[in-house]
Amino acid sequence: MREPRSRADAVRNREAVLDAAEALFVREGLAQVSMNSVAAAAGVGKGTVFRAFTDRAGLLQALAGRRTAPLQEAAAEGPAPLGPGTPPRERIPALLDAVARAKLDNLSLYVALEETGSSSPYRVPSYGWWHGTLRGELEKLTDPAHAGFLAHALLAAVRADLMTHLAVEEGIPAEEIRERLAAYVESALP
Amino acid sequence: MREPRSRADAVRNREAVLDAAEALFVREGLAQVSMNSVAAAAGVGKGTVFRAFTDRAGLLQALAGRRTAPLQEAAAEGPAPLGPGTPPRERIPALLDAVARAKLDNLSLYVALEETGSSSPYRVPSYGWWHGTLRGELEKLTDPAHAGFLAHALLAAVRADLMTHLAVEEGIPAEEIRERLAAYVESALP
DNA sequence: TAGAATGCGGACCGTCGGTCCGTTACGACT
DNA sequence: AGTCGTAACGGACCGACGGTCCGCATTCTA
Numbered sequence: 001m002r003e004p005r006s007r008a009d010a011v012r013n014r015e016a017v018l019d020a021a022e023a024l025f026v027r028e029g030l031a032q033v034s035m036n037s038v039a040a041a042a043g044v045g046k047g048t049v050f051r052a053f054t055d056r057a058g059l060l061q062a063l064a065g066r067r068t069a070p071l072q073e074a075a076a077e078g079p080a081p082l083g084p085g086t087p088p089r090e091r092i093p094a095l096l097d098a099v100a101r102a103k104l105d106n107l108s109l110y111v112a113l114e115e116t117g118s119s120s121p122y123r124v125p126s127y128g129w130w131h132g133t134l135r136g137e138l139e140k141l142t143d144p145a146h147a148g149f150l151a152h153a154l155l156a157a158v159r160a161d162l163m164t165h166l167a168v169e170e171g172i173p174a175e176e177i178r179e180r181l182a183a184y185v186e187s188a189l190p
Numbered sequence: 191m192r193e194p195r196s197r198a199d200a201v202r203n204r205e206a207v208l209d210a211a212e213a214l215f216v217r218e219g220l221a222q223v224s225m226n227s228v229a230a231a232a233g234v235g236k237g238t239v240f241r242a243f244t245d246r247a248g249l250l251q252a253l254a255g256r257r258t259a260p261l262q263e264a265a266a267e268g269p270a271p272l273g274p275g276t277p278p279r280e281r282i283p284a285l286l287d288a289v290a291r292a293k294l295d296n297l298s299l300y301v302a303l304e305e306t307g308s309s310s311p312y313r314v315p316s317y318g319w320w321h322g323t324l325r326g327e328l329e330k331l332t333d334p335a336h337a338g339f340l341a342h343a344l345l346a347a348v349r350a351d352l353m354t355h356l357a358v359e360e361g362i363p364a365e366e367i368r369e370r371l372a373a374y375v376e377s378a379l380p
Numbered sequence: 381t382a383g384a385a386t387g388c389g390g391a392c393c394g395t396c397g398g399t400c401c402g403t404t405a406c407g408a409c410t
Numbered sequence: 411a412g413t414c415g416t417a418a419c420g421g422a423c424c425g426a427c428g429g430t431c432c433g434c435a436t437t438c439t440a
Contacts, residue, residue, distance in 0.1 A: 121351065180339035
């Protein structure tokens with residue numbers, strides 16, 4: 001049952017596609033970026049892109065993983081205040097602030113990501129992880145029957161399209177958005 | 191400057207298209223419904239659909255208006271507890287519950303609606319109205335600087351895709367979702 | 381009832397996500 | 411180094427989509 005090692009060119013191309021795709025997303029925004037244009041920008045055939053990532057959603061997932069892995073890792077096994085072991089009253093606001101911050105720094109990328117899972121952010125795998133983590137902490141503070149919904153509601157307040165609306169349409173500085181969020185989380189916590 | 195009255199067949203067709211489109215959305219879900227299939231189901235040419243509604247977003251907007259008008263009207267000028275004049279502590283939960291209820295009763299339609307505005311629910315015109323109304327009430331209860339964000343956050347908790355996730359994926363009965371939401375709103379209110 | 385204007389409808393267009401398969405080049409083995 | 415099986419490449423190709431266009435039919439006005 002050996003893992004069949006990938007060929008060198010496959011690995012190289014995979015990386016090139018990810019780099020090109022990320023650059024395109026940041027520069028042009030989700031809607032403008034077709035699979036064709038990604039392939040062209042990476043200097044690679046279309047078939048190669050699909051071979052490596054299965055479909056558009058797969059490419060976005062991969063892009064997501066790469067970009068969000070550090071944050072998720074910090075939350076899963078890092079030091080306080082993000083990591084486990086931190087008291088819930090401190091960890092929950094820290095987690096939400098970290099998520100908001102990451103999204104505010106990469107608006108278009110995260111908007112694209114949340115539209116991946118058959119156009120429902122709730123089907124993106126990482127959502128389940130964040131929700132589970134948050135619910136776990138909330139269960140220490142309140143009736144476990146309420147923790148699930150509460151976790152959903154708090155995560156809804158940091159959705160990428162809301163962050164985009166606040167930052168772009170309403171023109172609120174990122175700093176201020178995070179402050180408002182923090183105040184909100186504080187008041188919503190049981 | 192007379193308003194150029196529409197021809198009888200145009201009015202008739204417009205109605206037929208709306209009926210057919212609504213039926214299709216409810217039965218098949220957003221993704222399955224192409225402009226072609228709407229035209230076919232309405233027994234009408236594709237050009238007619240586009241002439242009447244400009245583009246796909248326009249069709250969804252029109253569908254939206256028709257379906258949500260009664261609720262919005264009740265909230266804008268109806269009797270308590272939805273209408274204006276109701277004390278904020280009573281009106282805000284009532285508004286959010288009414289919205290949640292409407293969405294839970296028409297999941298697929300509302301999911302489709304919220305994806306209309308260039309894939310951002312915040313660009314759908316009616317969102318602005320709800321947000322403004324809610325903010326107005328919240329300003330009576332708390333620091334006006336916080337009211338805007340708070341209104342966004344509360345509305346985020348009743349987004350159609352979240353309602354769908356809770357009701358379909360997690361299989362929670364509508365009754366229970368509304369109870370959890372009510373408890374959440376209560377605790378988040380200043 | 382005639383003529384103008386309005387609306388109809390479906391062939392047509394460019395583009396998209398995704399597939400297919402003949403060709404290329406990698407790398408394990410001798 | 412040379413051979414060869416095979417994984418990976420790449421772009422022509424496909425069906426479906428949203429949207430346009432324009433010759434033709436229907437409705438309204440006088």
